[in-house]
Amino acid sequence: MDALLLQVLNGIDKGSAYALIALGLTLIFGTLGVVNFAHGALFMIGAFCAVTMQRILTLSYEVVDPTRTDFLGQPLKVAVPYVEKFLGESAGAAIIDWAVPISILLAVPFMIFIGFAMERGLIKHFYKRPHADQILVTFGLAIVLQEVVKYFYGANPIPTPAPDAFAGSFDFGAMLGMEAGNIIYPYWRMVYFFFALAIIGAVFGFLQFTTFGMVVRAGMADRETVGLLGIDIDRRFTIMFAIAAVVAGVAGVMYAPINSPNYHMGMDFLVLSFVVVVVGGMGSLPGAVAAGFLLGILESFASMAAVVEFLPGINQIIIYLVAIIILLTRPRGLMGRKGVMED
Amino acid sequence: MFGLNKKDSVLFVLVLFLTMCAPFLLNPFPQGSELAQFNAGYPDLMQRFVIFGIFAIGFNILFGLTGYLSFGHAAFLGVGSYAGVWMMKLLTMNVIPAIMISVIVAGLFSVLVGYVSLRRSGIYFSILTLAFAQMSFSLAYSVLTPITNGETGLQLNLDDPRILGVSEVNGSIPPPNLFGLSLRDSAEMTFGNWVFTFNTGYYMCAVLMLIAFYISIRIFRSPFGMMLRAVKSNQQRLNYTGLNTKPYTLAAFVISGMYAGLAGGLMVAMDPLAGAERMQWTASGEVVLMTILGGAGTLIGPVLGASFIKYCENIFSKINDNILHQWFAFMPDGIEDVIVFLVHPFVGKGWHLTLGLMFMLVVIFLPGGLVEGGQRIGRLFRRRKPDAASDASQTKPAE
Amino acid sequence: MGLLEVKNVNKRFGGLQALGDVNLSVAENTVHAIIGPNGAGKSTLLNVLVGKLIPDTGSVIFDGQSVLGRKPHEINQMGISRVFQTPEIFGDLTVLENVLIPCFARRDGSFKLHAFETVMHEREIVDMAEQMLTDVHMIEKRNLQASTLSRGDKRRLEMAMCLVQQPKLLLLDEPTAGMARADTNNTIDLLKEIKATRPITMAIIEHDMHVVFSLAERITVLAQGTPLVEDAPENIKGHPKVQEAYLGQSHE
Numbered sequence: 001m002d003a004l005l006l007q008v009l010n011g012i013d014k015g016s017a018y019a020l021i022a023l024g025l026t027l028i029f030g031t032l033g034v035v036n037f038a039h040g041a042l043f044m045i046g047a048f049c050a051v052t053m054q055r056i057l058t059l060s061y062e063v064v065d066p067t068r069t070d071f072l073g074q075p076l077k078v079a080v081p082y083v084e085k086f087l088g089e090s091a092g093a094a095i096i097d098w099a100v101p102i103s104i105l106l107a108v109p110f111m112i113f114i115g116f117a118m119e120r121g122l123i124k125h126f127y128k129r130p131h132a133d134q135i136l137v138t139f140g141l142a143i144v145l146q147e148v149v150k151y152f153y154g155a156n157p158i159p160t161p162a163p164d165a166f167a168g169s170f171d172f173g174a175m176l177g178m179e180a181g182n183i184i185y186p187y188w189r190m191v192y193f194f195f196a197l198a199i200i201g202a203v204f205g206f207l208q209f210t211t212f213g214m215v216v217r218a219g220m221a222d223r224e225t226v227g228l229l230g231i232d233i234d235r236r237f238t239i240m241f242a243i244a245a246v247v248a249g250v251a252g253v254m255y256a257p258i259n260s261p262n263y264h265m266g267m268d269f270l271v272l273s274f275v276v277v278v279v280g281g282m283g284s285l286p287g288a289v290a291a292g293f294l295l296g297i298l299e300s301f302a303s304m305a306a307v308v309e310f311l312p313g314i315n316q317i318i319i320y321l322v323a324i325i326i327l328l329t330r331p332r333g334l335m336g337r338k339g340v341m342e343d
Numbered sequence: 344m345f346g347l348n349k350k351d352s353v354l355f356v357l358v359l360f361l362t363m364c365a366p367f368l369l370n371p372f373p374q375g376s377e378l379a380q381f382n383a384g385y386p387d388l389m390q391r392f393v394i395f396g397i398f399a400i401g402f403n404i405l406f407g408l409t410g411y412l413s414f415g416h417a418a419f420l421g422v423g424s425y426a427g428v429w430m431m432k433l434l435t436m437n438v439i440p441a442i443m444i445s446v447i448v449a450g451l452f453s454v455l456v457g458y459v460s461l462r463r464s465g466i467y468f469s470i471l472t473l474a475f476a477q478m479s480f481s482l483a484y485s486v487l488t489p490i491t492n493g494e495t496g497l498q499l500n501l502d503d504p505r506i507l508g509v510s511e512v513n514g515s516i517p518p519p520n521l522f523g524l525s526l527r528d529s530a531e532m533t534f535g536n537w538v539f540t541f542n543t544g545y546y547m548c549a550v551l552m553l554i555a556f557y558i559s560i561r562i563f564r565s566p567f568g569m570m571l572r573a574v575k576s577n578q579q580r581l582n583y584t585g586l587n588t589k590p591y592t593l594a595a596f597v598i599s600g601m602y603a604g605l606a607g608g609l610m611v612a613m614d615p616l617a618g619a620e621r622m623q624w625t626a627s628g629e630v631v632l633m634t635i636l637g638g639a640g641t642l643i644g645p646v647l648g649a650s651f652i653k654y655c656e657n658i659f660s661k662i663n664d665n666i667l668h669q670w671f672a673f674m675p676d677g678i679e680d681v682i683v684f685l686v687h688p689f690v691g692k693g694w695h696l697t698l699g700l701m702f703m704l705v706v707i708f709l710p711g712g713l714v715e716g717g718q719r720i721g722r723l724f725r726r727r728k729p730d731a732a733s734d735a736s737q738t739k740p741a742e
Numbered sequence: 743m744g745l746l747e748v749k750n751v752n753k754r755f756g757g758l759q760a761l762g763d764v765n766l767s768v769a770e771n772t773v774h775a776i777i778g779p780n781g782a783g784k785s786t787l788l789n790v791l792v793g794k795l796i797p798d799t800g801s802v803i804f805d806g807q808s809v810l811g812r813k814p815h816e817i818n819q820m821g822i823s824r825v826f827q828t829p830e831i832f833g834d835l836t837v838l839e840n841v842l843i844p845c846f847a848r849r850d851g852s853f854k855l856h857a858f859e860t861v862m863h864e865r866e867i868v869d870m871a872e873q874m875l876t877d878v879h880m881i882e883k884r885n886l887q888a889s890t891l892s893r894g895d896k897r898r899l900e901m902a903m904c905l906v907q908q909p910k911l912l913l914l915d916e917p918t919a920g921m922a923r924a925d926t927n928n929t930i931d932l933l934k935e936i937k938a939t940r941p942i943t944m945a946i947i948e949h950d951m952h953v954v955f956s957l958a959e960r961i962t963v964l965a966q967g968t969p970l971v972e973d974a975p976e977n978i979k980g981h982p983k984v985q986e987a988y989l990g991q992s993h994e
């Protein structure tokens with residue numbers, strides 16, 4: 001029982017990331033009809049926003065500390081971050097500690113900018129081109145983006161710690177009255193899960209309760225008719241693209257402490273997120289979210305020792321296997337609408 | 344010639360000439376000169392030209408004709424490589440059985456993948472092939488380690504049985520051979536300052552590529568090839584014309600899978616090791632790029648694309664800041680530094696950035712690839728001559 | 743016994759009775775039109791005939807064999823060729839290649855791995871296709887890319903692709919829908935010419951009266967999913983039930 005619960009918990013943080021990326025992917029596909037292979041790169045850029053923020057905040061100058069000496073007996077030079085100089089030592093240290101959440105402030109405008117630039121500059125010209133061309137051009141873009149990041153940040157993963165307040169782990173087992181130490185779960189992963197829920201809730205709320213969202217939903221259902229109503233659907237779709245970029249970006253920011261960002265993390269997540277979208281149903285938002293969590297948890301179950309012993313390697317391929325079975329038996333996915341991209 | 348029409352014969356002879364004389368043509372600059380770094384006439388690179396040429400020719404039979412975009416073809420190349428290495432471990436260092444088993448195993452694997460993936464079309468097909476390839480990649484890395492040797496990659500060992508050959512020669516692994524002819528042997532010809540290298544391995548690959556190219560011409564001109572183009576054009580009409588599209592697409596898929604297997608087998612024959620990274624989806628993306636860059640659906644395009652990319656890869660990744668400074672030395676110091684700074688991200692380790700940009704530019708501006716680019720330029724010249732202008736607008740079937 | 747026998751076909755979509763007790767018999771070597779106002783069930787009937795929809799009850803027998811549940815290529819190989827509402831051709835291929843494909847389909851069946859033959863060396867197939875193009879007056883356009891043709895020529899080409907298979911039954915789905923009057927007349931002339939030069943059975947689904955009365959030898963009127971009458975054209979024109987069906991519709 002507790003082993004199962006542990007696996008569910010282990011699955012939800014990865015599942016959250018899948019769900020957030022898949023949400024953006026399916027939003028873009030549903031509204032713009034574009035298959036975006038560069039969406040994983042947006043996630044990666046988000047994670048590097050966190051890295052950048054951390055670097056900005058720890059920009060330092062050197063002072064000589066006369067009270068201490070280094071191993072040569074010289075007075076020790078100590079790096080002091082500028083934020084500590086401007087805001088005082090304790091406030092500055094706190095801000096540095098909270099670098100990851102703070103970088104959302106950087107990530108949101110930056111991702112909006114990237115989203116707009118991408119849609120207006122490139123994707124817009126591919127609405128009427130075949131899906132194969134869309135796949136290819138966004139694939140090329142993904143390579144470019146990840147190589148640019150690699151150029152500036154190097155090829156190695158960059159550790160980006162969460163605030164100290166969330167550094168520890170939470171003992172779930174003890175809370176539920178089970179033996180202590182059996183189900184421990186890092187705080188930050190829980191934060192990530194709730195953060196993901198909040199973002200998903202916000203996107204759904206936005207689509208459900210605003211006029212803007214209503215038009216977009218109508219456009220997803222039947223683009224031509226909405227266009228005939230004289231509504232400028234293109235402009236709204238551009239905004240939707242930017243929103244999808246922001247969702248992927250902040251998902252990346254918050255994921256940075258879980259997995260140290262590296263330049264190819266976007267590609268790694270992209271393939272799986274595509275599978276998630278397909279399993280959930282192309283163009284179905286609830287489908288993407290449900291499938292994201294489902295596959296995340298499934299993957300974590302498949303990594304259990306007992307399962308791996310029985311079916312070696314199953315943890316590596318379970319998601320692909322599920323996708324293949326779903327595509328063959330129920331091509332529109334778990335929650336896809338009938339007739340949408342079924343062939 | 345060989346059942347080809349005149350135009351195709353000319354094309355074939357041209358490719359024949361280019362591949363056979365490649366050691367001369369690719370080494371136009373004398374040894375030790377400034378420009379010698381642009382030479383490509385050494386065995387390792389020439390082998391890569393033709394091997395990836397085979398891979399792309401095969402991919403083009405699927406993608407160029409039917410329009411089915413597979414993102415998993417590297418898996419067939421990888422599977423072929425593993426099979427080839429095993430043949431060399433168990434049987435003999437003669438590469439013929441290794442190459443044959445590579446083609447067969449890749450063919451069988453592509454029957455399986457194709458049968459499942461081709462039940463869907465469009466983007467779903469792409470994602471299914473991608474899923475299969477990633478699955479093979481993950482398996483090769485983890486569970487199948489006894490067969491693939493996991494992260495290290497599969498290599499030859501001194502204690503391999505090689506029941507039809509020898510396990511070792513004077514304490515080292517015997518080189519791959521073709522009926523006793525070592526594929527690593529090269530003949531060198533010196534002509535003034537020029538040195539030309541004729542490598543056995545390269546010529547074996549080149550002959551196989553010519554055969555592969557010839558078969559692809561025949562397929563393009565055959566009723567089968569016409570049906571494949573019809574699949575791309577209008578599947579519904581094809582069905583209502585009494586043709587079953589499934590076996591046609593599956594046949595194309597398996598043929599291209601076998602081409603990939605052949606390429607994998609040849610890679611092993613040139614250098615007997617196989618690793619999982621050959622199966623990664625970026626590797627599949629590379630063959631897509633070669634085909635598109637050269638011109639999908641054209642005969643010569645994939646060969647051009649493969650050579651072009653492998654050449655650029657080789658040149659670009661060799662260049663470093665010192666070389667850049669040498670090149671721009673004629674400029675004033677400040678400007679020289681700025682230019683080197685600007686070019687720096689695109690060369691050396693930044694080669695992939697250039698590759699990605701090239702990919703985007705080609706898809707955006709030149710969807711027909713280099714061949715279309717060449718045709719456009721050709722048309723531009725012909726338009727200048729009034730008498731030839733009339734046939735310039737004639738549409739031609741895919742060639 | 744007709745070439746095509748539709749017996750007691752019923753099809754419901756939820757609460758809607760799309761087809762109710764449809765009985766229809768298309769005799770060999772006749773032009774049989776199926777007409778009816780919008781929503782009469784014409785497209786549903788067509789989809790049943792081509793195996794796309796399986797009716798709740800009843801049978802569709804073509805040339806002694808049931809067509810129900812068969813795939814499009816199987817139905818074509820049985821001898822039914824289909825002309826679509828908007829011409830369905832291979833736009834990326836040349837006009838000649840468009841006609842070559844049905845020739846191969848007729849000779850080699852639904853699949854053959856003829857990967858090592860050369861199309862242009864198959865003399866008798868090429869001759870057959872060129873003859874067909876001559877018959878429909880398109881031989882001089884044979885090397886054009888099909889997508890560059892005018893709409894009328896596309897229709898002509900599609901017709902040629904169907905005819906070259908020498909089908910036992912040619913199924914036409916509103917062949918003049920959306921056409922200008924001149925194009926419609928051209929199509930009618932083409933069909934008349936075809937009818938005059940070879941023995942052929944045609945089933946036309948159409949709502950344009952002009953087309954129907956110019957061509958048909960036998961007409962079935964469909965209304966609300968049920969055949970009202972089946973008779974020769976001259977008897978249909980003044981038939982009270984037909985007028986009721988059409989006038990009732992036009993008054994709405």
